[in-house]
Amino acid sequence: xxxxxxxxxxxxxxxxxxxxxxxxxxxxxxxxxxxxxxxxxxxxxxxxxxxxxxxxxxxxxxxxxxxxxxxxxxxxxxxxxxxxxxxxxxxxxxxxxxxxxxxxxxxxxxxxxxxxxxxxxxxxxxxxxxxxxxxxxxxxxxxxxxxxxxxxxxxxxxxxxxxxxxxxxxxxxxxxxxxxxxxxxxxxxxxxxxxxxxxxxxxxxxxxxxxxxxxxxxxxxxxxxxxxxxxxxxxxxxxxxxxxxxxxxxxxxxxxxxxxxxxxxxxxxxxxxxxxxxxxxxxxxxxxxxxxxxxxxxxxxxxxxxxxxxxxxxxxxxxxxxxxxxxxxxxxxxxxxxxxxxxxxxxxxxxxxxxxxxxxxxxxxxxxxxxxxxxxxxxxxxxxxxxxxxxxxxxxxxxxxxxxxxxxxxxxxxxxxxxxxxxxxxxxxxxxxxxxxxx
Numbered sequence: 307x308x309x310x311x312x313x314x315x316x317x318x319x320x321x322x323x324x325x326x327x328x329x330x331x332x333x334x335x336x337x338x339x340x341x342x343x344x345x346x347x348x349x350x351x352x353x354x355x356x357x358x359x360x361x362x363x364x365x366x367x368x369x370x371x372x373x374x375x376x377x378x379x380x381x382x383x384x385x386x387x388x389x390x391x392x393x394x395x396x397x398x399x400x401x402x403x404x405x406x407x408x409x410x411x412x413x414x415x416x417x418x419x420x421x422x423x424x425x426x427x428x429x430x431x432x433x434x435x436x437x438x439x440x441x442x443x444x445x446x447x448x449x450x451x452x453x454x455x456x457x458x459x460x461x462x463x464x465x466x467x468x469x470x471x472x473x474x475x476x477x478x479x480x481x482x483x484x485x486x487x488x489x490x491x492x493x494x495x496x497x498x499x500x501x502x503x504x505x506x507x508x509x510x511x512x513x514x515x516x517x518x519x520x521x522x523x524x525x526x527x528x529x530x531x532x533x534x535x536x537x538x539x540x541x542x543x544x545x546x547x548x549x550x551x552x553x554x555x556x557x558x559x560x561x562x563x564x565x566x567x568x569x570x571x572x573x574x575x576x577x578x579x580x581x582x583x584x585x586x587x588x589x590x591x592x593x594x595x596x597x598x599x600x601x602x603x604x605x606x607x608x609x610x611x612x613x614x615x616x617x618x619x620x621x622x623x624x625x626x627x628x629x630x631x632x633x634x635x636x637x638x639x640x641x642x643x644x645x646x647x648x649x650x651x652x653x654x655x656x657x658x659x660x661x662x663x664x665x666x667x668x669x670x671x672x673x674x675x676x677x678x679x680x681x682x683x684x685x686x687x688x689x690x691x692x693x694x695x696x697x698x699x700x701x702x703x704x705x706x707x708x709x710x711x712x713x714x715x716x717x718x719x720x721x722x723x724x725x726x727x728x729x730x731x732x733x734x735x736x737x738x739x740x741x742x743x744x745x
Contacts, residue, residue, distance in 0.1 A: 307323065307324070307325050307329060307380055307383065307384070308323070308324040308325075309321060309322070309323050309324075309384045309387065309388065310322045311384075311388050311390070314414075315613070316419045316420075316612075316613040317393075317416055317417055317418070317419050317613050317614065317615045317616065318414065318415070318416050318417070319390060319414070319415055319417050320412060320413070320414050321381070321384050321388075321390075321396075321412065321413040321414075321415070322410075322412055323380050323381065323384055323409075323410070323411055323412075323413065324408065324409070324410045325376060325380055325408050325409040325410075326408045327404075327405065327406055327407065327408045329376075329408065330372060330376055330405065330408060330409060333372045333375050333376055334368070334372050334405060337368050337371045337372050337375070338361060338368055341360060341361075341364050341367070341368055342355075342357060342360055342361075345360045345363075345364060347359065347360065347363065369403075369405075373403050373409065376409050377398065377409070377411065380409070381396060381413055384413075389420075390415075390417045391417055391418040392415045392416065392417050393416050393417060393418060393615045393617055393618050394415060394416040394615070394617045395415075396413040396414065396415040397413070397414040397415070398411055398412070398413050399411060399412040399413075399414075416615045416616065416617045416618075417615065418615060418667055419612040419613040419614070419615075420612070421610055421611075421612035421671075422610070423610070423668070423671050423672060423675065424605075424606060424609030424610045424668070425609070426606060426672055426729050426732075427729070427732040428732060428733070428734050429601075429602055429605050429729065429732075429733045429734065430733075430734045430736065431598050431601040431602060431605075431733050431734070431735055431736070432601070432735070432736045432737075432738045433594055433597065433598050433735050433736070433737055433738070434594065434597075434737075434738055434739070434740045435737045435738060435739060435740055436590060436594065436740040437590075437740075438583055438586045438587050438590055442586055443579055443582050443583050443586065446582050446585075446586055447562060447578070447579070447582060448559075450570060450582075451559040451560055451562065451566070452557075452559065454559075454560050454566070454569065455557045455558060455559050455560070456557075456558050456560075457469060457555040457556065457557055457558070458555060458556050458558055459553050459554070459555055460554045460555060460556050461520075461521075462520065462554065463517075463518045463519060463520045463554070464503055464513075464516055464517050464518060464519050464520070464551070464554045465503070465517065466503055466504070466517065467502070467503055467504065468503045468554055468555065468556055469500055469501065469502055469503065469554075469555040469556070469557060470500075470501050470503055470513065470516055470519075470551060470553070470554055470555070471498055471499065471500055471501075471551075471552040471553040471554075471555065472496075472498075472499050472501060472516070472549050472550060472551055472552060473496065473497050473498065473499070473549070473550045473552060474495065474496055474499065474527075474547045474548065474549045474550070475494070475495045475547065475548050476493055476494050476495070476545050476546065476547045476548075477545065477546050477547075478540070478543050478544065478545050478546075482494050482495075483540070483545060486539050486540065486543070487537045487539050487540060488642065489537075489640050489642040489643040489646070490537055490540070493537075493540075493545075498552060501513050501516075503516065503517065509529050509531075509545075510529065510532055511529050512527055512529055512547070515527045515528070516549065516551065519551045519554075520551065520554060521551055521552065521553050521554060522550075522551065523550075523551045524548070524549065524550050524551070525549045525551070526546060526547070526548060526549070527546070527547040527549050528544060528545070528546050528547075529544070529545055529547070530542065530543070530544050530545075531543050531544075531545065562575060563575065566578075595730070598730055598733070598735060599726050599729075599730055602726065602729050602730060602733060603665060603726070606665065606668050606669075606729075607661060607664060607665060607668075610668065612664075612667075614660055614663050614664060614667075615663070618663045619656070619659050619660055619663050620659075622659035622660075622662050622663050623652070623655050623656045623659040625659070626654075626655035626656075626658050626659050626662075627651060627652060627655045630651050630654070630655060631644055631651070665722075666718065666722065669721070669722045669725040669726070670721070672725050672728075672729070673721055673724075673725050676725070676728060678721065678724050678725055678728060679721075680717050680720045680721050680724070684720055685713070685716065685717060685720065686700075688716060688719075688720055689703055689704050689707070689716070692716075
C-alpha cells in the first residue's frame with residue numbers, strides 16, 4: 307500500500323492511498339468464497355450453483371464488498387502509520403478501482419493538530435482552609451425559613467424592608483418605554499407587581515420613592531437607567547413612573563421549632579441542624595474540589611498552544627449557543643431580546659467552545675498516556691444517576707442518549723472527570739487561610 311499525506315492545514319489532511327491489484331487478491335478470494343457458500347440461484351440449492359455463473363451474477367456485489375472492505379482497512383492503516391487522529395468522517399474521492407487496476411482514492415479529513423503534552427504532574431495549586439461554621443448553618447436555616455415565609459398585609463405606610471404591591475406605567479419623554487425597546491413590556495406596565503423595599507431592588511431608587519406611601523396612595527417615581535442596564539437603548543435615559551400602591555406587606559418567617567423541623571423531614575431541631583451541616587460540608591467539599599480543578603485546567607490550557615479542528619469548534623459552539631438560549635428562555639427572556647444579543651451570544655459561545663475543545667484534546671491525550679478508560683459499569687452508573695435526577699427509567703434514558711448520540715458525550719464527561727481527578731491526585735496543593743481564598 308502506498309500512502310502520501312498532504313497537510314492542507316494543521317488540522318486538515320489529504321491522504322492519497324493506492325493499493326496494487328495483488329493487495330486486493332485476498333479480499334476478492336474471501337468475498338467470492340462467502341458468496342459462493344451462500345448464493346442462491348434458480349434451480350440450484352444454496353451453495354451448489356456453478357462457480358462461474360455465481361461469480362458472473364454477483365460480480366457487481368462482490369466488487370462493491372471488496373472495495374468497501376479495502377477502503378475501510380487501508381484508510382485505518384494509513385491513519386495509524388502516519389499518526390493521524392481524525393475528528394470527522396473522511397470525504398472520499400475514488401480515483402480508480404478494479405480487479406486488474408487495484409484501488410486508488412483520495413481521503414480528505416479533519417485531524418487533531420500535533421502537540422507535546424504539557425507537564426501535568428506536580429502542578430501547584432492553592433486551596434482555602436475553610437470549614438463549615440455555626441454561622442454558616444444559621445444562614446442556611448434562615449434561607450429555609452425564607453422559603454416558608456408568609457406575608458401579612460399591613461395597615462400602615464411602607465417602611466424599608468417591607469414588600470409593596472403596585473400597579474405602574476412608565477414613560478420616557480412622555481412615550482411608553484416600549485416605543486424605545488419593544489421587548490421591554492415589563493418595564494412599561496405591570497399590575498399587582500411585588501417590590502421589596504430595598505435600594506437596589508427592581509430599578510435603583512424606585513422603592514425609595516415609595517417609602518411612606520400606604521395602600522391606595524399614588525406616587526410619581528423618576529429614575530435614571532444606570533450605565534450597566536440590560537437594555538443599552540435606555541442607558542442614561544430618565545423614566546417617569548405613575549405608581550399606585552395596592553398593598554403593603556410584611557414578610558413573616560416561621561420560628562425554628564419542632565414543627566418547622568418536621569416540615570423539612572427532620573424529627574427535631576437538632577436533627578435538622580445536623581442535616582444542614584452535612585449538606586453544607588458536602589457542598590463545601592465539592593466547591594473546594596471544583597476550585598482546585600479549575601486552577602489545574604487554567605494551567606493546562608495556558609501551557610500548550612495548538613490549532614483546533616474547526617468541525618469540533620463549530621459543533622461545540624452550536625451546543626453552547628443552544629444551552630445559553632434554553633437557559634434564557636427558562637428565565638422568561640423573550641425571543642426578541644435573545645435575538646438582539648445573538649452576536650454577543652455567538653462570540654461568547656465560540657470562545658467557550660474553543661476552550662472546551664482544547665481541554666478535551668489535552669485530557670484525551672493524558673488518558674491515553676496514563677491508560678485511563680471508562681468502563682461499561684461507570685457508564686451505566688452515570689445513566690442510572692441521571693435517570694433518577696430526571697424521573698426517568700434508566701432504560702428509557704439510555705435509549706434517548708443513544709438515539710441523539712449522547713452516549714459519546716457522556717463517555718467523554720466521565721473520562722475527563724477521571725483524568726482531572728488523576729491530575730489533582732498528583733498536584734502540589736497548598737492550603738491557605740480561608741480569608742485569603744474567599745472573594
